[in-house]
Amino acid sequence: MLEGRYPALYTRLYPELAPQVLPGDMELISQPVDFVGINYYTRGVVSYDQERLVRNHPPGDVEPDVILADEPISMLDVSIRLGILNLMMDLKDQHDIAFMYITHDIATARYFAERTAVMYVGHMVEWGNSDAVTQNPRHPYTQLLLAAVPQPGAKKGRDMSQYQHKADIPMWQPESTGCPFAQRCPHARPECSSRLPEVTRIAKDHFVRCYLYE
Structure with missing residues (x-):
């Protein structure tokens, strides 16, 4: 239920059913709803993805310096993924908030992050300026990740044969x-x-x- 998941959204969309709020609190708790562009009159038709947008915005009474965004766009419709990334970009630009963005999607990391670190089994194998890492990848694992990114309009997919080794991902031990x-x-x-x-x-x-x- 919305009231359990995100009180600000519930209070804004169903004010007559919401608990008593103190003067000035409505503006505070409405900031996430306004920021992501959900219409006040869209009563009862807020999708899961719209709710996810609101939940990705920090509440108005929290002023974080850093946000840890762990897979914030996973399992979302393509139509909403860019909206959340743009929301995070706005939070960076308008509120001067830094993000640590964790993802398996290197294409979105290239779009969102100024610096990128590629990790494999808990080890940083390549890192630096995002443009340098993604446009001139050096580590074979980074090259694999970028080769797997779909290329819209391409007549054929990239040759992945050199990466089709049968070895399992290792369980790293001390x-x-x-x-x-x-x-x-x-x-x-x-x-x-x-x-x-x-x-x-x-x-x-x-x-x-x-x-x-070397």
Whole structure:
């Protein structure tokens, strides 16, 4: 029920059923509803995705410096995904809020984030300026992620054959050694399984852990 999930939305859409609010509180709790553009008169027809938009906006009495956004657009209709990303962009620009955006969708990370870190099995394998990481990917895992992004209008998909290794994603243990991507990497060398590569600086704000660039 809306009143349990997000009181601000419930109070705004059903004011006669809402509990007594103190003077000035209505403006405060209505800020998320106004910010995402839900019409006051859209009574009883708020979709789950619209409600998700409101719940992604911090309440008016909270002024965070940083928001941890863990998969905020997963399992949403395509039509609402861009709306939530734009909402988060507005929160950054208009309220000076920083975001740590966690996602499996590197295409949206490229759209939203100024800096991107690519992780595999708990290890940062490539990081830096988002444009540098996504337009000039160096680590084979980053290349795999970008190769898997659908290309609208493309006559045929990208060649993924070099990444079709049968190895399972490793269960990393304290005694594990080497690069965690070694068993699935098409460019793996013997040293990849014995020692974790050092950090290599590719550009001013672009770093990678891979023996290909040492």
